[in-house]
Amino acid sequence: MAEQWQDVLDHAVAVAQKAGKVVREALQSDRKVSTKSSSIDLVTQTDQKVEQLIIQSVKETFPAHRFIGEESVAAGEPCDLTDEPTWIIDPIDGTTNFVHTFPFVAVSIGFLVNKQVEVGVVYSCLEDKMFVARRGKGAFCNGKQLRVSDQKDIHCSIVATEFGSNRDGGAVEKIFSSLRKVVCLPVHGVRGAGSAAINLCLVASGCVEAYYEIGVHVWDVAAGALMVTEAGGVLMDVEGGALDMMSRRILAANNRHIAEQIVGQIQAFTPQRDDAPPQQHRRFYPK
Known part of the structure; x- marks a missing residue:
């Protein structure tokens, strides 16, 4: 069978x-x-x-x-x-x-x-x-x-993140505030591939120790999230609770110790959930 x-x-x-x-x-x-x-x-x-x-x-x-x-x-x-x-x-x-x-x-x-x-x-x-x-x-x-990194020291870690497409002033301020705190832990560096799926695969591959983002969608993270856990990593909400893939908030890390230290630096906000009624307005935008 x-x-x-x-x-x-x-x-x-x-x-x-x-x-x-x-x-x-x-x-x-x-x-x-x-x-x-x-x-x-x-x-x-x-x-x-x-x-x-x-x-x-x-x-x-x-x-x-x-x-x-x-x-x-x-x-x-x-x-x-x-x-x-x-x-x-x-x-x-x-x-x-x-x-x-x-x-x-x-x-x-x-x-x-x-x-x-x-x-x-x-x-x-x-x-x-x-x-x-x-x-x-x-x-x-x-x-x-794939196996996640075995690094346990946040100061010797690389953290991936993205700025997303939200340009609301309050959200941008929180994104930069969080980034500043993560950089000043300090960490070895901050990176971003421009793709949530690839960032999650980088965690799974051991190339970066953690990735967090607010504003992603379930289709961005569903496949990559499994990649992380099957490579030995952990997933959670950016405020430390259980991951809800419809919440548009994610933190992935090689281990819980690294994850919890990043949680302490994130100034979180709550975007509209993926399972809320859609409010999309598409128009042509010349290249």
Whole structure:
């Protein structure tokens, strides 16, 4: 008897590879850019094309499964996570990177059952790195098993974070206040790949000790979150409680000691939840 959800993992890897090829080809052509919630929350025709490719492929093989896709939600579909088998898709995590040809662009596919992530696939298209994880079976990149860093000293750590697309003055002030406190712990450095999925994979790979962000979405983190825990890391809310992937707040770290020290530096705020009624207003934004 085949192991449970292995067929899902195999299909997710195959469709992520196809999606990655579309992304790489699109980089050679003109990329028409639109916006969603603000002038810096970008979307391209490639985002939409890749999401349609993934959903159509999955529907043909798993017709009873549900979907939450970034572009589908932006178009008005509900972001309702049930106990049913659900694919959570970010067709291009790092759209701003894609628009500017900054080399960290990922296809992120998470698969949840009973609201628990069973399978995660993150394909860093331009690096040709395929990150995969299955609950209880470990996390791997191009076949090599991943382990988080064994660093226990926050002062010898690298922390990843992002500024997100929220430019509200109060939120920006809290983001910079938190960053200042983290830098002044001090830590070895602060980095950011411009992709939540890749930042989580960097934690899982042991390249950085921690990653935190306020303003991410469930499709940004579903797959990468499993990568972290299967590589031996921990996940929590930025204020130290249990992670709620619909809350748009996440802290991932190699161990709880590092995580708790970062929690003490974060000036948190609460964005609108992913499962709140959508309030998206898309318009054309010339490149």
